[in-house]
Amino acid sequence: MKDEATVSSLPLRYRLEIAGIALDVHADASLDLQRFDGRAQRYARKAAASPPDHVLQLDQLSEQGFWPPNEIAAARLVDDIAGRVCIEAFQCRLCLGEPGRTDAWIGGANGFENVLRLLISRLVLQRGGAVLHAAALRCGDVGVVFPGVSGAGKSTLTLRQQQLHQVSEDMTAIRPVGDGWILEALPFLAAHALDVGPRSARVVGFAFPRKAPEFALRALAPREMRARIGRSLVVFASARGLEPLVLERTLQLSRDIPGWELELDRTTPFWPELLDRMHPSAVDARSTADL
Amino acid sequence: MELIQRNRRTAWRRVEDEVVIVSSETNALTILNETAGRVWELLGEPRTYEELATALSLEFDVEVGQARRDVADLVADLRLSKLIDSTEAK
Numbered sequence: 001m002k003d004e005a006t007v008s009s010l011p012l013r014y015r016l017e018i019a020g021i022a023l024d025v026h027a028d029a030s031l032d033l034q035r036f037d038g039r040a041q042r043y044a045r046k047a048a049a050s051p052p053d054h055v056l057q058l059d060q061l062s063e064q065g066f067w068p069p070n071e072i073a074a075a076r077l078v079d080d081i082a083g084r085v086c087i088e089a090f091q092c093r094l095c096l097g098e099p100g101r102t103d104a105w106i107g108g109a110n111g112f113e114n115v116l117r118l119l120i121s122r123l124v125l126q127r128g129g130a131v132l133h134a135a136a137l138r139c140g141d142v143g144v145v146f147p148g149v150s151g152a153g154k155s156t157l158t159l160r161q162q163q164l165h166q167v168s169e170d171m172t173a174i175r176p177v178g179d180g181w182i183l184e185a186l187p188f189l190a191a192h193a194l195d196v197g198p199r200s201a202r203v204v205g206f207a208f209p210r211k212a213p214e215f216a217l218r219a220l221a222p223r224e225m226r227a228r229i230g231r232s233l234v235v236f237a238s239a240r241g242l243e244p245l246v247l248e249r250t251l252q253l254s255r256d257i258p259g260w261e262l263e264l265d266r267t268t269p270f271w272p273e274l275l276d277r278m279h280p281s282a283v284d285a286r287s288t289a290d291l
Numbered sequence: 292m293e294l295i296q297r298n299r300r301t302a303w304r305r306v307e308d309e310v311v312i313v314s315s316e317t318n319a320l321t322i323l324n325e326t327a328g329r330v331w332e333l334l335g336e337p338r339t340y341e342e343l344a345t346a347l348s349l350e351f352d353v354e355v356g357q358a359r360r361d362v363a364d365l366v367a368d369l370r371l372s373k374l375i376d377s378t379e380a381k
Contacts, residue, residue, distance in 0.1 A: 223322070226311055230320030243302035247313040250320060251306060 121234045125242060129175030130249045131234040136167040136183045136201070139271070142279060143183045143201025145172055146209050146262070147232035153209035153264050164271060167201065171234065174203055174253075181257060205258045205278035212263035215270065217277055220261055225254035292380040294337035295366055301374055303331065316373045326351060327365050334375060340366065 121131035134147035135154035148154050154169065168185040175182060181203040208220070208228055220228070230250045258278060264270060297303075303312040310328030312321040323331055329350060330343055340362055348358040369375045 223307070223309060226306070226309075227320065227322055230311070230313070233320075241315075243300060243313045243315050246315075246320075247302040247304055247311060250313065251304065251311065 122242065124173055124175065125245050125249060127175070129173055130253065131171060131173045132229075132232045133170065133234050134172040134206075134232055135169050136172040136185070137164045137271075138167050138183075138201035139164055139275075141202050142204050142275070143167060144274060144278065145174060145183055145203060145206050145257075147206060147228065148209050149231075153211050156264075157209065157270075203257060204275070205260060206253075207260045207262040207274060207278075209262045209264050213265060214263065215265045215268035215273075216261075216263040217270075217273060218261045218263075219277075220259040222254055225259040226250060228259065229254045292339055294339060294378045294380050295334060295343070295375050296337040296378070297331070297334045298374050298376050305332070312374060314372070314374055319372065321372055321374060326361070330362065330365055331369075331374075337378060337380075339380070 124131050132145060132147050133149070134145045135157055136143055136145050137157060138144075146154050146157060157164075157166070167183060171185075173184045175184070182200050183203050184200045206225070206229070207217075230246075233246060233250060260274070260277065262270060262274065298314065298316055300316045301312055301314045303310055305311075305328060308325045308328070310323040310331050312323065312331070313319075314321065326347065330347065333343055333346055340359065343362045343366075344355060344358040347353065347362060348355045351358075353361070366375065370377075
C-alpha cells in the first residue's frame, strides 16, 4: 500500500489555460507523487489543492524557454494533468481540445510518459517544431534522425556503432533554428532520453532504418518523404484542431530535410557512408575513431 | 439522395500532382493521386455520386460508367478512412 503522504487527490473539475489554450477537464483519481522529484511534488500538491474550476495561467512557464528544465517540465505537465487529464492508476485519458471529448486513451506502466509526450508534442508543433517517433544519433554537432515504427531497428542503431552518441532512442524533437533544424531529446522522458552529454545537434538528414540482409542507402524522393514523415509525427493523438499545422510541418520537413532509406545489415558500419551521403562537408563527424 | 463531403477534422493541400490529407479523426496521413485528389477537391461542398462521376468523366476523358465505378471505389476508401461524411439531401 502506498504511503498516503505520497498520494495526492486531484480536483474533480479543473479549468486550465496553457499557451493560450483553455481546457475544461475532469481529474478524478490520485496522482502518485513518488513519480516526481521534490519540486514537481510541490507543484503537484499545489495543483491538487486548487479549488475546482480554478483557472491556472501557465504562460509564464512557457516563457522560460522552449525546453524548460526537467522539474519545470514536470511541474507544467503536472499542472497539465490536473487540468487536462483523467488519471486512474496511470490509465490516462487525454481530454484535449474540446471539453468532454476523449481524444486518446493511454494506459500501461508508461502512461504518464505517454501523456507528457502527447502534450509536449502538441506544444512543440504550435511552436514551429515537431516530435517524431524516432531515434537520434549525433557525432559532434552533427545529428541524424532515425524515424521508424517499433521493430524497424532504431534501438539497435547504437549497438552497431557505440562510439556515436545516442541523443534519444524513441522520441526526438526537432525545431527550426536559423536556416536549419536542430534535434533534441525530450529531457523529461526518462525512458526515452539518454543522459549522454549534449542532447542536441544540427540535423543533416532523416534516415529511415529497415532491417535487411545487405547494407544499402537510398535517397528518398519528396513524395516518399511526405508519407514517412507523416507517419512518424507524434501528435496525431492530440491533433484535434491542429490538422493544418500537422500538414504544414509534414510538408515542411519533407521539403527542407533530405531523407534516406537505410537498409541495415548486421555488420556494415553505417555511419561513415551515411554522413558522406548526407553531409559531405562534415569531415569531423565522418570518422568516429577519435571519439 | 446521398450527399458526400469532407470530414471537417481534416487538413489537406495539393502538392505537385498529389493531395496530402491529415486527419485527426484517424490519426493518419493519406496521400491521393491526381484523379482521387480531384475528387477530394470537389468534395469541398456536398456532392452526389453522380456529380462526382460526371466531373471525372469530363475532366479525365473517361466513360461515365467507368467514372461511376472509380468514384464508388474511392468514396468507399475515403469513408473507410473516415475522411468523408454523408448526409441525405433534403
